[in-house]
Amino acid sequence: MTDPARGHSAATLVEAAGAPIDLDPEIRAAWPGARLVGRAFTVQGTGGDNLALHLAVTRAESGDVLVVDAGAAPHGHWGEVLTVAAQARGIAGLLIDGGVRDSAEMAALGFSVFSRRNAIRGTRKDFPGIFGRTVRVGGVLISPGDLIVGDADGVVAIPSAQVARVLDHADERVAQEQRHFERLRAGERTIDLYEFGAPYRQEV
Ligand SMILES: O=C([O-])CC(=O)C(=O)O
Numbered sequence: 001m002t003d004p005a006r007g008h009s010a011a012t013l014v015e016a017a018g019a020p021i022d023l024d025p026e027i028r029a030a031w032p033g034a035r036l037v038g039r040a041f042t043v044q045g046t047g048g049d050n051l052a053l054h055l056a057v058t059r060a061e062s063g064d065v066l067v068v069d070a071g072a073a074p075h076g077h078w079g080e081v082l083t084v085a086a087q088a089r090g091i092a093g094l095l096i097d098g099g100v101r102d103s104a105e106m107a108a109l110g111f112s113v114f115s116r117r118n119a120i121r122g123t124r125k126d127f128p129g130i131f132g133r134t135v136r137v138g139g140v141l142i143s144p145g146d147l148i149v150g151d152a153d154g155v156v157a158i159p160s161a162q163v164a165r166v167l168d169h170a171d172e173r174v175a176q177e178q179r180h181f182e183r184l185r186a187g188e189r190t191i192d193l194y195e196f197g198a199p200y201r202q203e204v
């Protein structure tokens, strides 16, 4: 299987989907250059508590992305210890609506994390969480098995039933844009390529 989302950027995928699959732009990579690709293992947590994350690391499968609703709370729900534990189990990365800490260590380990913010405040360890339910992260409902792709521009969540269609459409878009780049380098204008209205295309 070619996947890891066929190398497509989050921006290409949101255009290809033709639907609002993009998360709140405040959900960002915890360190520059992080790229996240994988199927969602969903975790309903609660703000300021990270017991659910310690348990999720033991339940998720290799290649999964942990997708966590932590109530957008300004706590460090995840850090270096959980990163090392997750990597040892082959977990692909973390998407969390909440804060994380130890971003420099996550970068050094190459573990991709996308979060609402970096935050150093510690957490309780009381709420065991709920796994395998639809969760709301970055304003988008994400179900188990949905495809998550995150990069420097943001994050998309593609419903599992839509993945094949969106990836095929993304392949077509990239091929078409390559043809457009050739024409632009040969001197054509974007307003002609995209066939904007005639008034805008008058010779100047
Ligand atoms: O408090 C926690 O469990 C989170 C943390 O700092 C770590 O994973 O290093």
Ligand SMILES: [Mg+2]
Residues within 6 Å of the ligand: 079, 080, 081, 102
């Ligand atoms: Mg720590």
